[in-house]
Amino acid sequence: MLTRSGTAQCSRSCSVVQYLTQTWSVISSCGVYVYIGPGNTQGEFLCNVAVSQKESNEMMRFMLLFSRQGKLRLQKWYTATAERDKKKMVRELMQIVLARKPKMCSFLEWRDLKIVYKRYASLYFCCAIEEQDNELITLEVIHRFVELLDKYFGSVCELDIIFNFEKAYFILDEFLMGGEIQDTSKKSVLKAIEQADLLQEEDESPRSVLEEMGLA
């Protein structure tokens, strides 16, 4: 079980989630409208997006899942990166994160990125975000993802992710898209995944009969 392992780690994680997910009151709008700038011509848009030289501006650069033993379990890159660089970065990052003591905070600065990681049982979930991004909300993204996995697999463990890694990817894709949250509702993410699975089973039904024969 990942989230219910009852370790100190877990109780700490809960407190964060409580902070984050508590409902909060809305401040009534005071009806003040903001200044409207001089008439803007939309023609200006064109040149500008391309101008920035920086690689890209995703909320999240990549997400990694790896075990305490340093085995990569899942990786999702939201920017195109060469295979060689990926490997190097993964190795480097794993070393740094695994070397950190359990009582340490979940953030570190690495190259020009900020790393947010969290350990659930034997798995480390690790995200790289940009300078201006919000660490706490990223921590919640991680937690959401773990909750989703947990709901889907039913108290998920590392083995679930190893053996059904494609499912884990599907869930992640349904939750995040291009590094941005696409659906904040857990229910709707799970519903989408379940329906897609249903569709898959319809496709597969003849096959699974055969397979049962073969495996039995």
Next chain:
Amino acid sequence: MALKIVKGSIDRMFDKNLQDLVRGIRNHKEDEAKYISTCIDEIKQELKQDNIAVKANAVCKLTYLQMLGYDVSWAAFNIVEVMSSSKFTYKRIGYLAASQCFHESTDVIMLTTNQIRKDLSSPNQYDTGVALTGLSCFVTPDLARDLANDIMTLVSHGDCVKRKRCSVLIMYKVFLKYPESLRPAFPRLKEKLEDPDPGVQSAAVNVICELARRNPKNYLSLAPLFFKLMTSSTNNWVLIKIIKLFGALTPLEPRLGKKLIEPLTNLIHSTSAMSLLYECVNTVIAGQYCSSVGSVVLCVQKLRILIEDSDQNLKYLGLLAMSKILKTHPKSVQSHKDLILQCLDDKDESIRLRALDLLYGMVSKKNLMEIVKKLMLHVDKAEGTTYRDELLTKIIDICSQSNYQYITNFEWSVSQPVTPHPPGISVSWWTIRVFAVAQMATLLDNAHLLTGSMQRNGICEVLYAAAWICGEFSEHLENPLQTLEAMLRPKVATLPGHIQAVYVQNAAKLFATVLKSQEGNTDSTTAQETSQLMIDRLPLFVQSANLEVQERASCILQLVKYIQKLQQKDVEVAEEVIALFAGELNPVAPKAQKKVPVPEGYLDLTPPSESESEDEQPKAIFAKEEPKHSRPRHTEVDEKELARRREARKQEQANNPFYIKASPSSQKVYQDAPGVEHIPVVQIDLSVPLKVPGLPMSDQYVKLEEERRQKERAEKKKKEKKKRKEKRSGRGKKHDSGPESEEDITPAHMVDIVTEEMPEVRCVSLQIQFSTSRIFNELSPSSFWVFNEKKSSKHKKKKQKKEKEEKEKKKKKKKHHHHHHHSDGGGEESVQNGTVEEEEPLPVSVYDIQGNLQDGSQVVVSVIFENKCDSFLKSMEFNVLDSLNSKLQRPEGSGPHDGLTVPFQLPPGVSNEARFVFTVQSIVMPQKLKGTLTFIVKNEDSSTHEKLDFKLHFTCTSYLITTPCYSDAFAKLLESGDLKGSSVRLEGVNMPFHHLLARICFHHHFSVVERIDSCASMYSRSIQGHHVCLLVKTSGQTVSIDAKCDEPTLLGNVLDEIKQTFSQC
């Protein structure tokens, strides 16, 4: 044909599926690479088959292998094949593999364009979904160009909300790869900002925020729209994005900052989501909002809460944000030094490092010694070399910051073993030379202790300086021979070259000194032994790889050999040897010293004890002094001047009712300090002990310093006492000093006298309240009322009451507590409980209302219950009839009319305090709440149920929190033009101006910003962040108060309350 299909299916049964592969890899831990290579061969075979199911299975396995780090780019085409399968199962696998393996230079991508287009327009929304997800990972400029239109169609016509959301998100990727698409697409994107589905809306916000961060200029026109969203949205994710967007926009349009500050502070006050709070705080810090001091103070307050939290993450982020504030508003951070120092004890190294960074920026002349001392303690405790090195570097950085400008006490700094000193310090401050030389000699003697950690950090640099100082000022050395011996130890050869060179050169100087000292001696053995020592040890340096060392060593070696020869002939050489160095090195120092004019601050350094006392004085003293005084006269004048100034300062302090004497916390630090020496250094398990045994001086020094300060303080007190006596004899003529001025503030006055003369329980309880309120500035007892009291028929009680009433009349003090017959001027009635029988004894309570700093909508009411009867009171229940605006916070699950159980019982004569939290919506109006207290009176034989009605009066003042404000910030606040004005005149106020100010500060939670003659500006803040500024002027008996506030109603009420306060005197 049919046979072929059957054959394929049967084959498949024997193929490995993904699970088998994973299991196999786990079972072949020893020869994983070999196992996988056979697997890859199998996969290659499978890919050659026509059966799409087999292919998909193979691709799925490849995706897994790709994650393990194996190259699968050769299978790219097969992946495309699987992607184009008509069955969702396989398509899903294909797209997953593509999104994991493809990148821009994968050439088969161009084959996918049509397939993706087909999938995007597929009636099956799941096909569309996987296509979009895949595309988001491997979109290329070509794909973006070809597919932009299809995506736009999805955005505007897609019937499935979920897909619509995805397609909006993917637009961002498309814009990045193919910027030309932005222009035609933008109007539609903008439409989506107002989409009925919150998901689509938030996706659009996401995209526009990301776009705007790259080029904010073009999105300014959207500001009103976003402002509306910001004030109406309840989704934290969206809010964070919008706030980030505004963060990017404000630098371009400063006026936005002013508009935003209010909703931002509102959010900061109200949100319970830490991520949102952190985002707001960050934006406020980074943005142009800094003109408003209130918001910075608020941020610092909130950050303090984060840092104090037990959650490491919050702590870390708090410190991180704090260091950003430090750059712009160092003062507001400096007041939290205690907290930052605490963080140095944290278990988490990254937090300690953050705290260190902060400390570096917080150092000032006054706190340098304290901070460095604390850091030195940490150096001893530190585990892990990286952290210790970091600590040492930081200490050195701190000390040498801005060219040593913060070091006021060089003797102290010389005694710190790790601070590198440019030899210049020792040269120019020759008064401390003797001291320095002794220190350095010990340091050299113990150099071996330092050598361990030397290669890693800059400690060895200190040896460089030490050797030079010892050589140059060798005449001050007590035992030059010993130092010489220390400098020629073989271990020295491990030091860096430039230090060795200095060692060699200065060994020669020491040698000369030793010879000189042995001159008159008939027994020449010591001198000869010294020469022998030189000759024995120097060859080590002659062999040095460093040219400089080698050259110097061989030169000196020859010289010593020559001297030895002369010595053997009993020739007196010392004079000549000394002359050698005198000619070479000495002339610079003494002569140059004479030519240099005596620096201004020079005299103050000579007796170190005096310099510190000067420190507290205004700098103007130095400026007024004539620089040309000769030294002895100067000190004399200084003495007198000092006394005079001190007197003047005392006077000034006396005039200033806000002068706070050494706070209890700082005293605590001093008390701890003498114990420092007893910290067992030996027990610490360190590979390299950093405490140099010969150097207890640094600690001693601090101790001395403290003793001196304490003495000073004691003297000061004595003087004050004296003055107080004087004052008592000749009342009114002299200004009173700190504590006495407080006597004139009514409550203090009252409390003092009452306790002295009437040792009654109630009054004591009042005093306790009062004393705590002095410690916590914001807790102000401006609203104490006794709202019910026993109407006793017993004689004793009556008598007491009478006494009290008499006292009150005599003192003419403000009606701060009332008996039930009186009614308070503030309008709150002391409630007389009709149902209570005459004989029935009742508890007496006193209450105090205080805004909750952490939450703008909460007020804490502390009520003191005191049992004045002879019976036991229990089961007390406190209940308040909620109004629309103010509600008593009840535990979850209880109804809106349930009372709160008071968590204690009251035996006769006992009092206790309970706190109740109220939620307040609007704070601009004063309010009264009716309430009842029910309780059981238990006598020996019977127990009765009793009820007591009361009213709680929430004045507007109780929502104000004393907040310090600097005058420049205050001026900015007034200039900003956001505040609305109002004014009030008070007639017939007959009290000194400073008492008047003190009273406003005390009762209405203001702080004085600036005071000029009979005019003063004051500031306060409400718990919801309203600024209240006052300008108080007095002429004769008329006081006029001009006030400004961003909330006119609140201001009006506060002014009324101030008026009330003064109408009572």
